[in-house]
Structure formats: structure tokens, C-alpha cells
Amino acid sequence: CALCRQDVDSDIAGELCHQDGLYIHENCLYHAGRMIQRGADEEGFYGFLLPDIREELKRVAQKKCCICRLLGASVTCRGRRCRRIFHFPCGVERGCISQFFGEYKSYCWKHRPVQRVWVLQQQPRSCLICLEEVAERPCYDTLVCPVCTSAWFHRRCIQGHALFSALYHFRCPCCQDVDRFQEEMFRLGIKIPNRDAAWELDGYFEDLYEDHTSCDAEQCLCPMGQQEGEANGPWRLLRCSCCGSHRIHQRCAGLEADAESWQCRDCSDTST
Numbered sequence: 001c002a003l004c005r006q007d008v009d010s011d012i013a014g015e016l017c018h019q020d021g022l023y024i025h026e027n028c029l030y031h032a033g034r035m036i037q038r039g040a041d042e043e044g045f046y047g048f049l050l051p052d053i054r055e056e057l058k059r060v061a062q063k064k065c066c067i068c069r070l071l072g073a074s075v076t077c078r079g080r081r082c083r084r085i086f087h088f089p090c091g092v093e094r095g096c097i098s099q100f101f102g103e104y105k106s107y108c109w110k111h112r113p114v115q116r117v118w119v120l121q122q123q124p125r126s127c128l129i130c131l132e133e134v135a136e137r138p139c140y141d142t143l144v145c146p147v148c149t150s151a152w153f154h155r156r157c158i159q160g161h162a163l164f165s166a167l168y169h170f171r172c173p174c175c176q177d178v179d180r181f182q183e184e185m186f187r188l189g190i191k192i193p194n195r196d197a198a199w200e201l202d203g204y205f206e207d208l209y210e211d212h213t214s215c216d217a218e219q220c221l222c223p224m225g226q227q228e229g230e231a232n233g234p235w236r237l238l239r240c241s242c243c244g245s246h247r248i249h250q251r252c253a254g255l256e257a258d259a260e261s262w263q264c265r266d267c268s269d270t271s272t
Contacts (some may be wrong), residue, residue: 002057003028003074004087011093014191017045024053027191028088031098031106032056032074066108067094079111095140097189112140113187119149128173129157146184148175158185162192169197209252213237216264217252242267 001007001016001022010016014026029035029048035056037047044050056074065073067090075091075098077084086096086108097112099105108111115138125134128151135142143158145151151174153161162170162185170192172181182192213227215237220226222235229237234251238259247266253262 001025001028002053003032003060003072004089005070005072006087006089006202010088011163013089019045020050022050022053025088027098028074029053030100030104031088032060033076033085034059058093066092067092075106077111078105079107079131082111084108084110097140099189100191101186109140113189114138114143115146115184115188117144117146117149119185125152127152127154127157129153129161143185143188143190145172145174145181147172147175147177147180150174155190159190162190164198166193166197168200184242213247215249215252216246217248219252219266220249222249223254238262240264240267 001014002022004013004025006013008025013028014030015166017024017026017029024045026046029209035048035052038052039047039049042048045053057072060072060074062071063073063085064071066084066088067086070087073085073087073090075086075088075096077096086094090096090099091098091106091108095109095112097107098168117138117216120135123136125136126132132154133151134154138144141155143153143155151172161173165171167182170182170185171178175181186192213229215222215226215229222227222228224235227237229247229249234257235249237247237249238253238255238261240246240263241261242263243266246266248262250257250259253259253261
């Protein structure tokens with residue numbers, strides 16, 4: 001990345017955009033101090049024009065990161081009278097917070113937003129997502145739902161959940177609150193993409209919609225093979241009347257000629 005000069009995962013710095021020999025991380029771009037989207041969404045990188053990006057690169061070329069001490073720092077703390085500047089990935093590692101809404105403000109570890117919620121003492125607590133232990137009280141690495149105060153998360157876990165669920169489905173997994181939960185997570189630097197959830201994207205569950213058309217008998221008796229079936233007669237394939245996911249030949253199931261329904265072993269065991 002031309003801004004942070006680092007090779008980091010997209011989970012940290014966002015998508016690596018490239019055009020005309022220019023490589024820029026998405027998050028580095030949005031939080032560069034003087035970058036303005038002057039183009040349409042399809043122009044440049046997300047509306048940031050390439051000439052403007054090159055000007056920003058010149059501006060920050062001699063700016064030293066207060067964390068790694070290397071040049072090219074472009075993220076400025078918005079805390080009052082604070083002059084700290086840093087690379088976006090360095091800020092993540094040091095505990096800085098960059099917000100992904102409104103003016104896309106960033107704050108150093110000293111001026112970052114904190115959670116001030118009252119919760120009952122209850123130990124030990126665990127992350128609702130990974131089930132591993134969290135800190136005793138809300139902090140940079142441990143966040144809590146401001147509504148129910150029962151749902152606790154590691155920052156990395158709730159960030160992963162936000163990227164997967166996205167804006168239309170991201171909510172507290174415990175109390176299901178949307179508005180206050182999203183507002184608080186945005187404030188604390190959680191990136192919530194403005195799109196549908198990953199599972200709604202084209203082709204994500206494509207394999208689940210494939211029709212199962214083979215006989216599931218432990219030993220199929222059909223002389224034509226498991227994959228074959230007839231419209232009528234002993235070799236017609238019957239679909240499980242409960243789950244619809246399994247099929248079997250009439251004769252393989254030992255059913256009478258006039259049988260119209262059949263349940264697979266899993267469904268019949270559940271019914272019992």
C-alpha cells in the first residue's frame with residue numbers, strides 16, 4: 001500500500017485497490033487526513049480520484065508515524081490539540097480507533113472513545129461469539145452491548161461478525177437490538193459495510209439449492225443405478241415427505257406399489 005507501506009490482511013486495512021500502478025488499502029484511503037471524494041463512486045477508488053491520491057502521497061511523504069517512527073503517516077488524531085499522526089495498520093495495533101461513518105474520524109489511544117456502561121459484577125465473562133474469556137470491564141479489546149449489557153465480545157470477534165452480517169443484518173446476538181447497538185459499534189470503530197449480508201450474496205448457498213436425485217438406500221437394487229429412476233413402477237424415486245433432502249426407489253424402500261409417501265431414517269427417528 002502506497003499510504004501505509006505495509007502488507008496487511010484485508011480484515012485490518014480493507015480491500016487493496018490497484019490501478020495504474022497505484023496500490024492503496026481501502027481503510028487507509030478513507031482515513032487519510034485530507035482526502036475528499038470528488039468523483040462518482042465508480043471513478044478512481046470509491047470516488048477518490050487518482051490525482052488527488054497522488055497529491056496526498058506527496059503531502060504525507062515526510063510525515064513520521066508516532067508509533068513505528070517511519071515516514072508516510074496519513075491518519076491524524078481528531079482529539080483536541082492532539083498532533084499525533086500514524087499509519088492506519090499501526091493505529092489498529094496500538095489501540096487507536098477509526099470510525100467508519102460521518103466524517104470518518106480517527107483517534108489515538110489517548111483520545112479514543114470509550115464505553116461507559118453500568119454492568120453488574122459477574123465473573124468470569126466470555127465472548128458471546130468465540131466463547132473465550134474477555135476482560136473484567138469494557139475496554140478497547142472488550143466491547144459490550146449498551147442495551148442488554150449481557151452480550152460481551154472481543155473487538156476482533158464483533159468486527160468479524162459485522163463484516164459478515166453487514167448493515168442490514170448486524171444486531172446484538174443476544175437482545176436483537178439494531179439501532180442503539182449499531183450506533184455504539186460505529187462510535188467504537190467497528191466497520192459495518194453498507195450492503196446485504198454475506199449469506200445473501202449471489203451463489204453463497206448455491207449448493208443447497210441443487211436437487212438431490214439419487215437413491216439413498218444403503219444397497220440400491222435398481223439395475224439402472226442409483227442415479228436413475230422411472231416415472232412409475234418399482235424404480236420411481238420417492239422424495240422424503242418431511243425434509244425433502246433424500247430420495248429412494250420404491251422397491252429399495254420395500255414399499256407397496258401404491259405408496260405415495262416415504263420418510264428418510266433421520267426424519268422417521270425424529271418423529272418417533
